[in-house]
Amino acid sequence: MSKRIEVHHITRVEGHGNIVVEVADGQLKDCRFEVTETPRFFESMLRGRPYTEASHITSRICGICATGHATASLRASERALGVEPSEQTRLLRKLTFHGEILDSHVLHVYMLVAPDFLGVGSVIPLASSHPEVVLRALRMKKLAGDICAVVAGRHTHPIAMAVGGFTHFPKISELEDLRSRLEASRADVEATVELCASLPWPRFERDTEYVSLTKPDEYAFIDGEIITSDGARLPLERYQEVTNEHLVKHSSAKHTRHQRDSYMVGALARFNNNYAQLHPWAKKAATTLGLKPKVTNTYLNTAAQVVEIVHCVEDAIQVIDALLERGVQPEPLAPVKRMPGEGVGVCEVPRGMLIHHYWIGEDGRLTGANCIIPTNQNLANLEGDFRARVPQIVDKPLDAMRLDLEMLVRAYDPCISCSVHVLEVKFD
Amino acid sequence: MSTNGKPKIAFFDFTSCEGCQLTVVDSLQTHPELLQAVEIVQFREAMTEKGEDYLVAFIEGSCTRESDEARLRKIREQAAIVVALGACAHLGGVNALKYLHPMDDVRRYVYGDQAEDYETYDVRPIEAVIPVDFAIPGCPIDRNEFVAVVKALLLGKKPPIPDYPLCVECKLKENTCLYFKGSVCLGPVTRAGCDAICPTYGQSCEACRGFISSPNDTSMRNLLAEHGLTVEDITTRYTMFTTYQVRERLMQKEAER
Numbered sequence: 170m171s172k173r174i175e176v177h178h179i180t181r182v183e184g185h186g187n188i189v190v191e192v193a194d195g196q197l198k199d200c201r202f203e204v205t206e207t208p209r210f211f212e213s214m215l216r217g218r219p220y221t222e223a224s225h226i227t228s229r230i231c232g233i234c235a236t237g238h239a240t241a242s243l244r245a246s247e248r249a250l251g252v253e254p255s256e257q258t259r260l261l262r263k264l265t266f267h268g269e270i271l272d273s274h275v276l277h278v279y280m281l282v283a284p285d286f287l288g289v290g291s292v293i294p295l296a297s298s299h300p301e302v303v304l305r306a307l308r309m310k311k312l313a314g315d316i317c318a319v320v321a322g323r324h325t326h327p328i329a330m331a332v333g334g335f336t337h338f339p340k341i342s343e344l345e346d347l348r349s350r351l352e353a354s355r356a357d358v359e360a361t362v363e364l365c366a367s368l369p370w371p372r373f374e375r376d377t378e379y380v381s382l383t384k385p386d387e388y389a390f391i392d393g394e395i396i397t398s399d400g401a402r403l404p405l406e407r408y409q410e411v412t413n414e415h416l417v418k419h420s421s422a423k424h425t426r427h428q429r430d431s432y433m434v435g436a437l438a439r440f441n442n443n444y445a446q447l448h449p450w451a452k453k454a455a456t457t458l459g460l461k462p463k464v465t466n467t468y469l470n471t472a473a474q475v476v477e478i479v480h481c482v483e484d485a486i487q488v489i490d491a492l493l494e495r496g497v498q499p500e501p502l503a504p505v506k507r508m509p510g511e512g513v514g515v516c517e518v519p520r521g522m523l524i525h526h527y528w529i530g531e532d533g534r535l536t537g538a539n540c541i542i543p544t545n546q547n548l549a550n551l552e553g554d555f556r557a558r559v560p561q562i563v564d565k566p567l568d569a570m571r572l573d574l575e576m577l578v579r580a581y582d583p584c585i586s587c588s589v590h591v592l593e594v595k596f597d
Numbered sequence: 598m599s600t601n602g603k604p605k606i607a608f609f610d611f612t613s614c615e616g617c618q619l620t621v622v623d624s625l626q627t628h629p630e631l632l633q634a635v636e637i638v639q640f641r642e643a644m645t646e647k648g649e650d651y652l653v654a655f656i657e658g659s660c661t662r663e664s665d666e667a668r669l670r671k672i673r674e675q676a677a678i679v680v681a682l683g684a685c686a687h688l689g690g691v692n693a694l695k696y697l698h699p700m701d702d703v704r705r706y707v708y709g710d711q712a713e714d715y716e717t718y719d720v721r722p723i724e725a726v727i728p729v730d731f732a733i734p735g736c737p738i739d740r741n742e743f744v745a746v747v748k749a750l751l752l753g754k755k756p757p758i759p760d761y762p763l764c765v766e767c768k769l770k771e772n773t774c775l776y777f778k779g780s781v782c783l784g785p786v787t788r789a790g791c792d793a794i795c796p797t798y799g800q801s802c803e804a805c806r807g808f809i810s811s812p813n814d815t816s817m818r819n820l821l822a823e824h825g826l827t828v829e830d831i832t833t834r835y836t837m838f839t840t841y842q843v844r845e846r847l848m849q850k851e852a853e854r
Contacts, residue, residue, distance in 0.1 A: 178641060209612065213703040214694035222837060225803070229691045229736065232616020280622070284645075291644030296632060311626040322798035325616040325737050329798040336799025416711055 237518030244514025251506030268316030434521025611658030689841030
């Protein structure tokens with residue numbers, strides 16, 4: 170029995186990738202995830218640009234995690250230049266970051282993943298068959314986008330975020346309005362948890378090394394230390410010891426590995442590593458969804474995103490309360506303390522750990538840059554999952570196999586345009 | 598037209614962040630009626646179905662490799678109306694920053710010894726490859742402008758894209774001019790239509806919507822110089838989204854000489 174599955178330009182993911190699986194005589198011969206996205210060259214292009222532009226240029230790496238790229242970029246510049254952002258800046262960044270995580274997770278859960286379970290090709294037919302589900306998703310996405318708009322002007326691409334602070338400040342009334350809408354969204358959040366709990370998630374277990382940021386006092390999204398489920402703990406500056414980026418002949422995007430052949434980043438890694446710091450209601454949602462660390466079913470990365478939706482809504486309310494209590498004051502950007510400099514900025518964007526590493530010259534222009542994207546870090550792990558999964562489903566009809574593998578790819582919520590600072594490889 | 602009488606439209610992406618297509622998805626939050634007015638037959642980021650029969654093609658992203666050209670020509674052959682969606686498709690956008698370094702250096706910086714394995718060439722806006730009927734400018738596009746363009750196309754009208762400078766909108770917003778705050782801004786030469794969103798949020802305009810059709814370039818450069826910018830600084834200011842246009846203009850001047 171021989172089978173060949175080729176999914177050219179898999180849909181409902183961000184960017185261009187192909188799945189290729191070959192089975193001969195019931196044995197898996199080859200499986201790979203080809204990245205066919207076009208070249209981006211952001212690291213090259215950053216050279217010679219003023220550090221003040223870096224966050225605006227790099228937010229253009231990705232339309233979905235634009236705020237995440239901007240934040241990692243700002244932290245890299247700030248750590249290079251000795252800039253200490255104020256407490257207000259930290260709170261505002263956290264708030265807009267929650268907005269982006271919510272926006273991205275809602276998009277993924279409702280518009281990219283849900284159609285697989287409901288037997289349709291996109292969210293569009295759901296607008297007539299399940300209008301309440303689609304309207305809920307649009308409502309939640311609008312709220313998420315409005316959080317980003319109030320803080321930074323818009324979600325794609327944020328405007329008011331700068332090295333050392335913000336160039337625009339939200340009004341108290343705007344924050345109060347967001348707060349009441351976040352409270353009102355709890356019913357939608359609950360319905361999202363219920364929807365997720367009702368879906369028949371494929372059964373699949375494959376343990377891997379889960380890598381994320383961690384912080385002593387909160388569920389880490391910005392800064393902290395790098396932690397892995399195999400027990401490693403490193404300061405951000407030593408990220409390269411974890412990522413070990415390397416080129417793989419069959420893939421167009423760079424792969425990474427730490428202590429095993431591959432590792433995984435993203436909501437599931439954060440959930441596994443930082444479960445204790447989730448908001449109590451997020452933990453409750455995890456229980457409803459049957460999730461308890463460590464979860465080793467990759468398909469459940471989407472369920473971990475739902476847990477984070479609960480966390481981010483509740484934490485956003487707490488951040489707004491903190492801002493309302495202290496008041497929001499227009500403040501100048503925190504000053505640059507040194508130049509030249511080198512700095513590493515790391516954030517947990519929706520799809521996992523994002524690293525920006527900058528070298529800034531005496532004239533304030535970048536002399537070098539390195540960006541490591543979550544999807545790159547997951548590619549090797551995705552192929553490891555393919556190798557484990559294909560033998561389990563090899564007896565299924567071809568269409569069912571194809572759908573299963575597409576769902577596995579989508580579980581990672583890959584962001585391929587981001588991942589491509591390596592480009593198309595020609596296959597023999 | 599499809600059997601249900603709705604015009605068929607399709608979305609395509611080339612080198613870009615896909616943020617403009619996400620903005621299209623976001624426009625449904627406020628304008629869900631769009632789905633009743635058109636039939637989307639292709640939108641890879643959001644749907645599995647793939648129809649090749651479409652009247653209007655929205656194209657996001659720049660052309661950055663030779664193999665993209667055939668795909669673009671195929672879209673042009675099929676579509677009665679081609680719309681460039683956002684700065685990458687309209688202008689080349691940030692992708693054109695590549696021009697500021699020698700191509701070989703750009704490739705080797707990222708890919709090292711294996712640079713030769715990867716296909717790329719000079720970045721170009723879509724219009725440099727196929728005729729484009731309309732462009733929705735911006736990085737990203739403005740949600741309301743997208744809706745306005747779709748409405749105009751449905752009515753068979755020319756989409757309402759302004760050709761006056763950003764300063765007009767900025768004044769209407771009653772913003773304090775950034776030049777009075779010790780900053781600089783490309784508003785005087787940039788096409789309006791974004792409601793001056795960047796100056797409103799305290800950042801200078803970087804011309805992501807491209808230049809108006811008759812910008813007073815000399816005056817703009819003098820103004821930047823008066824505010825302390827060196828020639829190098831001015832070039833930097835002029836190139837975040839518009840390197841391709843600046844380069845074309847230089848080449849044109851060179852040819853005239």
